[in-house]
Amino acid sequence: MQKTIALYFIIYVCVSAKLFSQNLKLSIEGNNALETTIINSYEYNKTHPNYSAIKNEIDSLQKTLLKAGYIENELNQIAKLNDSVFLAQLHLKNKYEFIHIYYDNLQVDSKLLNIVSDKVFDTYFVIAFNTIETTLNLINLKISEKGFPFSKLKLSNIEITDTNYLKANLITTSTKQKRLISDIIIKGYEKFPRSYLKYYLKIKSQQTLNLNEIKIKTERLSNLRFASEVKPPEVLFSKDSTTLYLYLQKTRSNTFDGFLGFGTNEDTNKIQFDGYLNLNLTNNLNYGESFRLLYKSDENDQKTFETNLSLPYLFKSPIGFDVSLRIFKKDSTFNTVNQAVKLHYQISPKHKVYAGVQSIQSNNLLNTNTSLTVFDYKTNYTTLAYEFLNPQSSSYIFPINSKFYIETNLGNRIQTNIKEKQSQISIDAFKIFNLNAKNSLFFRLNSAFLTSNNYLENELFRFGGINSIRGFEENSIYASLFGLINTEYRYQLNNYMYVHTIIDTAYFENKITNNQEKLIGFGFGFGVLTNSGLLKFNFANSKIENTPFKLSNYKIHLSLTANF
Template sequence: MQLKIVGHTLAETTSIDSLNYVKNHENYLSIKREIDSLQKILYKIGYIENELKNIHRVNDSVFLTEIHLKKKYTSIFIYYDKSLFNPKLLNVISKNVFDTYFTIPFIELEKTLHYINSKISEKGFPFSKLHLFNIEIDNKSNLKANLILETTNQKRVINDIIIKGYNKFPSSYLIHYLKIKPNQTFNLNVIKTKTEQLNNLKFASEIKSPEVLFSKDSTTLYLYLQKTKSNSFDGFLGFGTNEDTNKLQFDGYLNLNLTNNLNYGESFKLLYKSDESDQKTFETNLSLPYLFKSPIGLDFALRIFKRDSSFTTVNQGFKIHYQINTKHKIYSGISSTQSSNLLNISTSSNIYDYKTSYFTFAYQYLKNQNLNSLFPVNSLFYLESNFGRRTESSQQEKQSLLNIDAFKILKLDIKNSLYFRINGAALNSKTYFENELILFGGINSIRGFEENSIFATSYGLLNSEYRFLLNNSIYIHTITDWAYFENKILNINEKLLGIGFGFGILTKTGLLKFNYANGKTENTPFKLSNSKIHLSLSANF
C-alpha cells in the first residue's frame, strides 16, 4: 500500500514532503500510525494547529491524506518565577533572558523543558515536573505561556547504600574513589557516571546499573557489583646467542601481583629476574590505599640488585599517596639506596660503597579499559622527581633523579591501533659511580638488547607498535624502538634501534606474548646473531 499526504496548498505539500515520511506500507494500520507520527512531528516544529482533514482511498493500493498545516509558530515567550528558576540556568538555553520571561525557538521547546527539569532533578528533586500553562498566541508567529514547576519541598539525599553481589567491597572506595556517600544530594545520572568508573578497578566490576528505592522519608541506593579475578602471574623466557661464546643463553623473570585478597583494595607485587649477564633482581612493592577510611594511602618498596661479582645495590622506598579521583594520583615520600663494591680493592674500577637519601614527589595518570582483555590499560603517564644527596666515605654530594614513563593506545578502527610509549630517566650529579648508573635494555625498554645491559647517566626511548587484531583473542604487531643515552663516565652518547615483530594470544591460561627483535647501535649493521626472542605469559587468577 502507498500513502500520499498533501497540504491545503502547494507550499504546504512541499513542507510535508520535506519531512520524508514513509510512503510504502503493508496495511492500513501502518498507514494510520505513520499519519499520527507525522502530526506529532508537525506539532514539535511549530504547526500546533495542524488539522487532519481526511484519509481517502483512491484505489486498492493508494491512500490520499490531506493535512492543513495552517500557521507555523517560530518562537515562544515563557514567563517564569525567579524564586523557582535561576536566570543563570536559563542563560544556558536562551540568548534572551529577562526578569520575568525568556524566549526560545519553538522547535527547541521540548528539549529546553527536559534540560531545565533534569537540572532541577540533579539538585535532589527527582520527582519534579514542568509544564506550560495559559498558552496563548502573542502575534502572528509567536506564542506565550507560563512555566509551572510541580515538586515536593523535601530534598532527596542518599540515606543508605546497599551493595549486592560483592558484600565485602571496601567501603573506602565508595567514599574516596567513586565519591559516593550517605547524605549526598541524590542525582541518579551522576551516580551512574561514577559507578561506571568501577571498570577502572582491577578487582571489581558493575553487574548492572544502580537502582534506587524511594520511601516517604528515605532514599536507598542499590549497587550491583561483582568481585573479579585480580591476581596475576607473569613470566617470560628469552634466549639469544652470546657474542663471546656463540652459545645459546637463556634469561627470564617471574612477576607476581596479588590484589585485594583481603578485600581492602591492597596490592602486593613480587618480581624476581635473572638476566643473561649474570644479573639478579629482587623487588617487592606493597600498596595500602585509604588508610583508616581516609583518602591517604601508603606505598612500600624494596629492590635488591646484584651484578655478577661486581656490586650489589639495595633500594628502599616509602611514599604517601593521595587519590585525587579515579584516574589521578599524587605521591610524596623518601627513599634510600645502599650499594656495596664486591670487587677486590686493588682492582681498578669506578665502583664504590655509597649511600643515598632522596625526597620523592610523583604524579600518575592511569586510564584503564578492563573490558579489553588484550589491552587492559589505554593510557598511562607517570612522572617522578627525586632530590637528595649521596654519601661516599665522608664526602657528600647533591643529586637528583628524574623518571618519566608514558604510553597511549590510539585506536584507528575496530582492528587497527597504534601503541606509543615514552620512557626516560636522568641522574644529575657532579661525579658518577658505575654502580649508581641507570640500567635499561630488554623486553620492558628497548627490545633487541640484553636485559639491563646498557649503563647510562641519562636516556630516553620511544617504543612504537602497529597492532592488527585478527580476532578478539589474537593480535599481531610490529616493533620499532629507538633510544638515545649518555654515559658521562665513559664520555659517550649513542643512538640505539630495535626492530622486529610479535603477536599475542589470549588463552584459557592467560595472555601469551611472543616478541622477536633485533637491536643495533648507531654505527653498526644489523646482525642476525644479535636477535632476541622473548616469550611471556600473564595469567589472572
C-alpha cells in the same frame, strides 16, 4: 484428485486477492500554493492499504505541524477523487516561531534556564516553539538531578500575543523534600572496600541523589582490577529514606608473570638463559591493597630483588601509603639497596600524585678495589611524582590504553664523607592508537637522566631486554642518561590472539666512559590469551649504530602473565 482441486482453489484465491487489491493514494494540499509547498516538505506517506491508514497519516502530519508551530492547523475535508485517490485539504494558518514561558524563580533557578535559552529574564524566558518538548525534558532532568526525581513540568494558560509569539506559564510539581542518599547497599561483593565508594567513585551517604551521575561514576569500576559492575545501580524510595543498591562482583586480580629468554653469548658462542618472576597480589584482604614481588636473574650474573606494598585510603582518608625495597647485585662487584616511602593522593580515577623520601646505599664487594668507578656511597632523595592511567575495558588483551608517569628526585650523595647535590628525572609513558577493531599502533617512551658533578658506575641506570629495548641482554647497558622508544604495529586476529612488529630505538650517554651510542632493536612477536593467562613470544635482534648486523645477536623471549 479432490486434494489437488482444493490446493489449486486456495492458490487461486490468494493470487486473485493480491491481483485485485489496490493501494490507496493520498494527496494533501494547503489553502494556497505556499502552504502546499510547506506540507510537501514534511514527506508524508502517500500510499496506504485502506482508508483508516489514510486518516492516521493525516492525524500524524497534523501533530507534526503543531510541534513545528502551526498550532491552529485544521483539516477542511478529505475528498475521494476516484476509487483509489483521496485528496485532503489542510489549512495551516499562522506559524508561531517563539514562546514566552513565565516561571516562578523560587521553583526554577534562572541559572538553569540559561542552559536552554539565551533570553532569560526575571519572570520569563524565550525559546523557539519547535524546541518546547526538548527544553522541558532538559529542565526536568536538571531538576531531578538536584534531588527531586519525581518532578514534573507542564505548560498552562497558553495564549496568543501576536502573529509570531505565544505565552504560557511553567508549572512544576515535585516533592518539597530533597532526596538524599540515606544508605548504600552493595549486593554480590559485600566486602567491597568502602573507602573506594567515598574517594574513588565519589559516592557517599547524605549526598544529593542524582541517578544519572551515579551510573557514570559506577562505570569507573571497570578501571579497577579487583571489582566490576554486574548491572546498573538501582534506587529504592520509601517515605523517609532513599536506598541506593550497587551490584558488584569481585574479579580475579592477582597476576604471576615470568619470562624465559635465551640467546647466544658473544664470547663463548653458547646459548645462555635468563628470566624473571613477577608476582602481583591485589585486594586479597578486601582493602584494595596491592603487593608486588619480583626476582630477576640475567646472563650478566646480575640479580634483582624488588618488593612493593601499596595501601590506599589509609585510615579511611584520601591519602595512601607506598613502601618499596629494591636490592640489586652485580656478580661479586657491588650491591645496591634502594628503600622508598611515599604518600599518594588519588585526585580522580585516572590521576594520582606522590610525595616521599628515598634512600640508596651501595657497597663495593671487591676485597681489593681494582675499579676506579665503583665506590661505597649513600644517597637521600626527596621524591615527587605524578601518574596518569587510562584503561580500556573493551579489550581483554590490552586493558590499559595509555599511561604517563613522571618522577623527580632531589637530594645529596655522600661518598667518602663528601656531600654532593644530585637530581634524577624519569619518565615512563605509552599510548595505544586504535586504528580500527583489528589494527593498532603502540608507542612507548622511557627515559631517565642523572645530574651530578661526577658519576659512579654503581649508581648508573641499567636498561636493555624485554621491558626496555628488545634484542639486547637484560640490564646490559649502563647510562647516566638514556631515552628509548618502543613501537609496535599490532594486528589482532581475534579477541584472544595478536601478532606484532618490533622496532625499538634508543640513545644513551655514559659520563664515566664518555660514551654516546644509538641503539636499534627490531623483530616480531605474538601474544595469545589462554586459560592460564597471556603468553607472549618475542624474536628480536639488535644493532649498535655504525656496527654491522649480526644474526647471532638474536634474542628470543617467552613470557606468561597468569591471572588467579
